Amino acid sequence: MGAVRKIRTACRSCHGGCGVIAHVQDGKVRKVEGDPASPISHGTLCSKGLAATQLAYHPDRILYPLKKGDGGWKRVTWDEALNTVAAKFREVIAAHGAESIVIGQGTGRDYESHLYRFANLLGTPNVLTAGHMCYVSRVGATLITCGNLPVSDWSGDPRCIVMWACNPQWTNPDEHKGVDFWRAYKKGARLVVIDPRKGFLADKADLWLQLRPGTDAALALGFLNVIVAEELYDKEFVENYINGWEAFKERVRQYPLEKVAEITWVEKDLIRKAARMYATTKPASLQWGVPTEQTLNCTDCTRLLTGLMAVTGNLDAPGGNVFFVPPPVRTVSQFARHRDLPAEQRNKQLGGDRYKLASRVALITPKVAWDAILTGKPYPLKAGLLCGTNPVITRANAREAYEALKKLDFLAVIDFFLTPTAELADIFLPAGTWLEQNHVADNWKRHGYILARQKVVEIGECWQDHKIFLELGKRMGQEWWDTVEDALDYLLEPSGLTWEQFKEAGYLKGEQVYHKYREKGFSTPTGKVELYSTILEKWGHDPLPKYTEIPESPVSRPDLAAKYPYILNTGLRIPTFFHSANRMIPWLREIRPEPLVEIHPQTAQKHGIEEGDWVEIASPRGRVKQRAKLNEGIDPRVVVAEHGWWYPELKDAGHGWDRANINLLTDNSHASMDPVMGATNLRVLLCNIARAEE
Amino acid sequence: MEKTSLVIFKKDCMGCHACEIACKQEHGLGVGPRLIRVSEKSPRFIPTYCHHCTKAPCLESCPVEAIFRDARGIVLIDPGRCIGCKECVEACPFGAMQFDDAQETAVKCDLCAERLTHNQAPACSSVCPTGCIFWGSTRKLAERVVAGP
Numbered sequence: 001m002g003a004v005r006k007i008r009t010a011c012r013s014c015h016g017g018c019g020v021i022a023h024v025q026d027g028k029v030r031k032v033e034g035d036p037a038s039p040i041s042h043g044t045l046c047s048k049g050l051a052a053t054q055l056a057y058h059p060d061r062i063l064y065p066l067k068k069g070d071g072g073w074k075r076v077t078w079d080e081a082l083n084t085v086a087a088k089f090r091e092v093i094a095a096h097g098a099e100s101i102v103i104g105q106g107t108g109r110d111y112e113s114h115l116y117r118f119a120n121l122l123g124t125p126n127v128l129t130a131g132h133m134c135y136v137s138r139v140g141a142t143l144i145t146c147g148n149l150p151v152s153d154w155s156g157d158p159r160c161i162v163m164w165a166c167n168p169q170w171t172n173p174d175e176h177k178g179v180d181f182w183r184a185y186k187k188g189a190r191l192v193v194i195d196p197r198k199g200f201l202a203d204k205a206d207l208w209l210q211l212r213p214g215t216d217a218a219l220a221l222g223f224l225n226v227i228v229a230e231e232l233y234d235k236e237f238v239e240n241y242i243n244g245w246e247a248f249k250e251r252v253r254q255y256p257l258e259k260v261a262e263i264t265w266v267e268k269d270l271i272r273k274a275a276r277m278y279a280t281t282k283p284a285s286l287q288w289g290v291p292t293e294q295t296l297n298c299t300d301c302t303r304l305l306t307g308l309m310a311v312t313g314n315l316d317a318p319g320g321n322v323f324f325v326p327p328p329v330r331t332v333s334q335f336a337r338h339r340d341l342p343a344e345q346r347n348k349q350l351g352g353d354r355y356k357l358a359s360r361v362a363l364i365t366p367k368v369a370w371d372a373i374l375t376g377k378p379y380p381l382k383a384g385l386l387c388g389t390n391p392v393i394t395r396a397n398a399r400e401a402y403e404a405l406k407k408l409d410f411l412a413v414i415d416f417f418l419t420p421t422a423e424l425a426d427i428f429l430p431a432g433t434w435l436e437q438n439h440v441a442d443n444w445k446r447h448g449y450i451l452a453r454q455k456v457v458e459i460g461e462c463w464q465d466h467k468i469f470l471e472l473g474k475r476m477g478q479e480w481w482d483t484v485e486d487a488l489d490y491l492l493e494p495s496g497l498t499w500e501q502f503k504e505a506g507y508l509k510g511e512q513v514y515h516k517y518r519e520k521g522f523s524t525p526t527g528k529v530e531l532y533s534t535i536l537e538k539w540g541h542d543p544l545p546k547y548t549e550i551p552e553s554p555v556s557r558p559d560l561a562a563k564y565p566y567i568l569n570t571g572l573r574i575p576t577f578f579h580s581a582n583r584m585i586p587w588l589r590e591i592r593p594e595p596l597v598e599i600h601p602q603t604a605q606k607h608g609i610e611e612g613d614w615v616e617i618a619s620p621r622g623r624v625k626q627r628a629k630l631n632e633g634i635d636p637r638v639v640v641a642e643h644g645w646w647y648p649e650l651k652d653a654g655h656g657w658d659r660a661n662i663n664l665l666t667d668n669s670h671a672s673m674d675p676v677m678g679a680t681n682l683r684v685l686l687c688n689i690a691r692a693e694e
Numbered sequence: 695m696e697k698t699s700l701v702i703f704k705k706d707c708m709g710c711h712a713c714e715i716a717c718k719q720e721h722g723l724g725v726g727p728r729l730i731r732v733s734e735k736s737p738r739f740i741p742t743y744c745h746h747c748t749k750a751p752c753l754e755s756c757p758v759e760a761i762f763r764d765a766r767g768i769v770l771i772d773p774g775r776c777i778g779c780k781e782c783v784e785a786c787p788f789g790a791m792q793f794d795d796a797q798e799t800a801v802k803c804d805l806c807a808e809r810l811t812h813n814q815a816p817a818c819s820s821v822c823p824t825g826c827i828f829w830g831s832t833r834k835l836a837e838r839v840v841a842g843p
Contacts, residue, residue, distance in 0.1 A: 031720075032719075033716075033817075033820065034820060043821075044712070044821050044822065045712065045821045046710060046712045046823070047710065047714065050715040050719055050821065051715050051719075053719070169708050169823055170708070170709070170710060177823075179823045182824055182825075198736065199737050200708040201708075202737060203737035203738065575711055575712075586724060586725045587715050587718050587724075587725070588715070590725045590728075591711050632736075
């Protein structure tokens with residue numbers, strides 16, 4: 001056995017960012033551990049990151065390119081695989097135009113710079129991501145409201161923390177990790193938790209608001225109603241920096257606490273108490289989670305929560321929600337060359353006329369892609385390249401996603417394993433894990449850091465995603481660099497560092513400045529926080545945020561509620577998994593071998609369901625099975641199900657994609673989506689439950 | 695030599711299971727034995743782990759004296775001597791004693807004795823995001839647990 005080398009890098013088992021020290025011996029990673037010097041994770045590392053060796057060396061991992069033929073998958077060279085993709089794309093472009101190719105990714109995994117560059121230089125405006133309902137939707141709504149994404153400033157010592165639909169220790173909260181929140185909390189901050197489910201934080205909170213799933217926007221309006229009525233707002237700020245304060249106040253007054261309590265199921269005294277605590281404790285920070293985005297209230301809810309930060313004077317204030325200053329490097333947007341996508345191509349973006357905010361942040365909602373493939377309208381998509389995404393499991397209306405991807409003439413997939421989505425492809429390109437890549441990580445985030453993720457090993461013939469886009473781009477005649485590292489030198493150039501020097505540094509942090517608006521205003525058309533949005537007004541939408549009832553709820557559809565009496569809250573996160581990933585990792589699957597659906601004991605009893613029974617969950621669109629877990633911490637009218645489930649151990653091409661996959665139950669009709677962002681409602685629908693046989 | 699042990703402040707355990715994977719990795723264990731294990735009883739989490747008891751039932755139950763205590767008070771098992779009878783698994787009041795089918799021997803928490811020698815935290819403690827896994831001098835730990843973290 002050779003000597004052990006320790007290499008410092010950055011994890012990407014979720015969105016990534018935690019510092020890692022990888023132990024390498026005889027060309028193999030033996031162990032990974034948290035890096036105490038990491039400014040992001042301070043030495044901690046989660047179960048997903050710690051299981052990296054079981055991911056990298058998994059026996060089912062695909063280590064060379066594959067091509068599907070009559071006899072199934074067959075190993076090919078990188079040349080053959082990439083030439084096949086390039087030839088097909090050229091053929092489609094010649095016959096139907098570049099817009100007929102859809103490029104897609106899943107959640108942010110640090111290659112959006114390269115993926116978008118490839119798409120823009122290819123000339124397609126049709127990029128499919130998770131951004132329509134996760135994070136980018138938050139970025140989009142804050143861009144039009146206050147010019148940037150406000151991020152919790154944990155190191156600024158907030159005295160009050162509002163954890164709004166977020167559990168930052170189980171899951172990646174974007175930007176900073178749970179450990180920074182925990183440090184701030186442990187300094188004695190007061191804690192308000194907004195969650196339909198009594199989790200670890202709700203149990204610890206000073207105030208826990210158990211709201212009806214999907215009514216976050218109404219609750220935010222309730223908070224604002226109290227703040228306006230009791231004049232708890234920062235008078236200097238609202239006078240000088242809010243656009244449309246009077247109109248906004250008028251809107252907020254339309255949501256008296258009686259009405260809000262009825263909508264949200266939260267007692268009005270509790271709402272009042274929480275609003276007062278947030279508005280009067282300074283500084284106060286509000287951490288939001290994706291459930292606020294995954295309904296048709298996506299944009300309005302984000303705008304209302306931004307409004308809370310703004311009117312209480314916590315915007316860009318130390319310990320509040322701030323605009324972190326990035327280090328001086330080229331942005332993802334510059335690298336991606338968004339400006340070089342010709343206007344005539346941009347105008348062909350699917351759904352671009354309808355979902356204008358999605359278009360503004362350069363993505364399409366999946367529904368418009370599936371429609372284009374299945375109906376040919378407004379024009380058919382002919383080919384696709386999907387990277388690190390499993391829409392058959394993770395997108396609303398999974399059956400439609402499955403049918404659409406199956407129908408696509410040509411599909412190439414970049415991934416580690418033959419997932420249910422990858423099985424539908426014609427070409428499989430094997431990606432390197434985070435242990436196998438050189439990259440300037442976290443550059444897409446807005447927390448003020450970039451991190452050196454450096455290659456620790458090479459495994460099989462796998463290439464890091466960035467190299468795949470670079471090599472494929474060159475085959476398409478696009479302008480790229482000779483090597484991945486040359487591209488990183490370009491990215492880092494404004495900082496004065498080369499990739500080799502940056503690797504040594506480990507990370508860079510932008511120099512933080514607070515209250516930037518006092519000098520420069522906000523980056524919006526009026527230079528103010530646009531609670532009255534001039535942009536939404538121009539687009540023909542209500543310029544003021546409001547609450548819209550979920551289209552499938554006991555309130556809006558009492559007729560349907562007779563047959564489906566429970567509110568199904570989907571997408572409960574599991575700390576060992578990241579969306580549809582990790583079900584094949586032995587250590588992680590041992591902890592959570594099967595999908596669980598949480599049911600209140602009273603409700604379970606009504607249906608004769610006991611802990612551990614298989615339960616059939618049915619919605620108007622489908623039915624799946626998960627195992628019962630009884631939980632007194634949820635409302636008896638609510639059922640909480642996990643997402644992301646498939647069974648890699650089932651070796652047929654479907655890998656059990658239609659057994660426990662909760663997205664067979666979710667809806668993606670246009671009426672169910674956010675009208676400007678196309679955010680799908682992944683969180684709230686009506687269901688019924690029944691005990692099922694084994 | 696000062697007695698060393700490990701205590702988990704349960705109120706701050708948030709059920710992330712990072713400690714479990716760190717432990718498996720450190721000890722090269724596959725699926726099966728779980729030297730530290732977190733169970734969920736929403737909204738609380740209950741860690742199961744070895745307390746290195748002063749009067750250790752596992753040690754006392756072992757018919758072949760494969761389980762012993764070192765100078766730091768750490769209860770250890772010698773896999774070479776273990777006959778795989780599982781008496782210790784049954785004797786442990788916490789359910790912390792585990793059996794490894796791969797080796798056909800009992801396995802247990804060794805408090806990451808090798809790491810302690812280098813003054814490194816046990817693997818489980820090193821990754822805990824809430825810092826609820828304390829280790830060190832048994833006497834001082836007791837005081838700390840009473841005071842809360």
